[in-house]
Amino acid sequence: MQELVEIVESYNEYINNLPDGLVTVVEKLRNENFSEALVNIKNFSEGILWLSQAGKLINQNNGYASIDVNQITDFLLEINEGLEMQDYVLVADIFEYELIPFFEALEKAKVSAL
Amino acid sequence: MQLNVLNASDGHKTLRINGIFLYSKYKPIQDAEKWIDKEFDDSADSYILIGLGLGYHLSYLATKTRKDIYVLYFDKNELTIAEENIFPCAPHIHLVSQLSDLHVNKNVQVLLHHAWVQIMKSNTKIYGLLDTMKRNQISFEKFSEKMYLNAMENLKRNVPHNYPEKQSSIACLVSSGPSLNETIHWLENNRDAEIYAVGSALKVLLNNGIVPDAVVLTDAQDNIKKQLDGTDYKGTLYYLLTANADAVKLHRGPKYLLFQDGYALAEEVADKFNLPKLATGGSVATTTFSLLEYMGYENIVLFGQDFGFIGNDTHAMGSTSRKKVQTDSFILANDGSLINTQPNLQVYLRWFNEHCVNTKINVYNTAIKGAQIKNVPLINRDEFEKLKAQSNLL
Numbered sequence: 001m002q003e004l005v006e007i008v009e010s011y012n013e014y015i016n017n018l019p020d021g022l023v024t025v026v027e028k029l030r031n032e033n034f035s036e037a038l039v040n041i042k043n044f045s046e047g048i049l050w051l052s053q054a055g056k057l058i059n060q061n062n063g064y065a066s067i068d069v070n071q072i073t074d075f076l077l078e079i080n081e082g083l084e085m086q087d088y089v090l091v092a093d094i095f096e097y098e099l100i101p102f103f104e105a106l107e108k109a110k111v112s113a114l
Numbered sequence: 115m116q117l118n119v120l121n122a123s124d125g126h127k128t129l130r131i132n133g134i135f136l137y138s139k140y141k142p143i144q145d146a147e148k149w150i151d152k153e154f155d156d157s158a159d160s161y162i163l164i165g166l167g168l169g170y171h172l173s174y175l176a177t178k179t180r181k182d183i184y185v186l187y188f189d190k191n192e193l194t195i196a197e198e199n200i201f202p203c204a205p206h207i208h209l210v211s212q213l214s215d216l217h218v219n220k221n222v223q224v225l226l227h228h229a230w231v232q233i234m235k236s237n238t239k240i241y242g243l244l245d246t247m248k249r250n251q252i253s254f255e256k257f258s259e260k261m262y263l264n265a266m267e268n269l270k271r272n273v274p275h276n277y278p279e280k281q282s283s284i285a286c287l288v289s290s291g292p293s294l295n296e297t298i299h300w301l302e303n304n305r306d307a308e309i310y311a312v313g314s315a316l317k318v319l320l321n322n323g324i325v326p327d328a329v330v331l332t333d334a335q336d337n338i339k340k341q342l343d344g345t346d347y348k349g350t351l352y353y354l355l356t357a358n359a360d361a362v363k364l365h366r367g368p369k370y371l372l373f374q375d376g377y378a379l380a381e382e383v384a385d386k387f388n389l390p391k392l393a394t395g396g397s398v399a400t401t402t403f404s405l406l407e408y409m410g411y412e413n414i415v416l417f418g419q420d421f422g423f424i425g426n427d428t429h430a431m432g433s434t435s436r437k438k439v440q441t442d443s444f445i446l447a448n449d450g451s452l453i454n455t456q457p458n459l460q461v462y463l464r465w466f467n468e469h470c471v472n473t474k475i476n477v478y479n480t481a482i483k484g485a486q487i488k489n490v491p492l493i494n495r496d497e498f499e500k501l502k503a504q505s506n507l508l
């Protein structure tokens with residue numbers, strides 16, 4: 001139980017900080033600071049993976065986490081395509097107009113699903 | 115060029131060229147205006163806008179200034195689609211399709227959106243120019259405050275004075291590319307050529323018992339302190355006005371200030387002290403080359419000037435710049451093989467290619483596994499020894 005509480009706390013802290021972090025990524029891309037933006041994007045992709053696993057674990061243990069990475073899969077693929085092409089206008093767009101609103105709207109996880 | 119006009123989410127048109135978005139696909143006009151607001155320098159005398167697109171950047175720029183705006187467009191279709199969208203006509207707007215038609219004055223602001231660099235990737239000649247320009251702009255923007263603080267500190271501590279006379283007709287410009295591992299021994303027991311090391315090669319030379327006649331520092335960042343830190347090098351130091359002031363402070367030998375062309379404060383001080391304004395080319399090696407050119411050497415021999423590397427190690431063993439990188443760019447080496455490279459190295463190579471074609475100096479390369487440089491033949495150790503012997507006879 002204590003472990004679940006800790007995971008829920010970490011999950012909530014992460015989704016609480018994520019929108020501001022993504023705003024920074026957008027600013028770096030728009031300001032042509034690509035090398036730092038790319039490091040942040042790499043961290044974000046690892047963060048998404050963790051968030052997805054943590055959400056699964058919370059739900060399996062009778063908690064509640066609403067994240068469904070499938071909802072943003074298309075956007076993540078578009079970011080990947082943009083990075084491959086070095087199309088940073090597109091990458092900044094997806095972060096600004098799709099992912100930030102998505103994470104801002106994400107509900108906090110709860111220890112109990114009830 | 116493949117131009118695709120698309121509908122953006124906000125109802126305006128947006129543009130994708132060669133698969134790259136020039137504007138946002140959500141709010142293209144707002145995005146274009148934000149970029150102009152961020153870039154626009156009111157103090158410029160005129161403006162060069164690279165690329166026309168749908169005319170969004172131009173349209174907004176034209177509302178901010180009545181000074182001349184030169185727009186370089188790349189494709190006739192740009193004119194057609196811009197006319198269908200936003201296309202301001204005013205006497206101060208000049209559309210040109212050739213670089214040679216651009217009116218460049220000293221205080222012109224070049225507005226180059228980074229998307230154009232990627233868009234023009236398949237046009238080798240234009241791409242090289244745009245890539246170099248953009249990288250220099252980004253670098254300048256990133257370090258401009260630090261450069262200014264360094265300049266103030268360096269001027270406070272040291273008075274500019276004339277450079278010493280050269281003592282040989284041959285200068286060896288020693289950079290720290292991996293080929294230096296193989297050629298460094300050519301410089302042992304050297305008495306005939308003068309050795310100029312870039313900062314990152316200093317410790318490599320000292321570790322091999324070679325003391326260069328001069329070392330050159332140009333970078334503004336703090337991390338170049340390690341190039342001098344912990345050495346007892348007391349030879350000559352040449353340093354750019356904007357070079358890291360704390361690194362310069364570490365040096366205990368004679369010091370000479372260098373002034374870069376195109377940096378207003380440096381030009382002002384250079385004029386005051388009747389010293390040259392050097393083309394920096396964005397790197398310490400290119401700056402050093404300009405210095406050697408000014409000093410009047412007849413022969414310059416390049417060591418460790420590789421612009422690339424085999425495997426993942428970017429620099430020679432012991433270099434303060436050595437790191438491991440992954441890259442998917444390749445370039446032709448002097449031995450005909452392909453070596454790994456990075457975009458910034460290609461910028462410097464382009465500079466050398468342009469300068470070595472036009473220079474009156476005989477320039478030689480020693481990096482068999484380094485990139486080919488136009489008009490710069492590869493020499494082996496015997497030829498290097500002969501060159502030194504010949505210079506002694508003259």
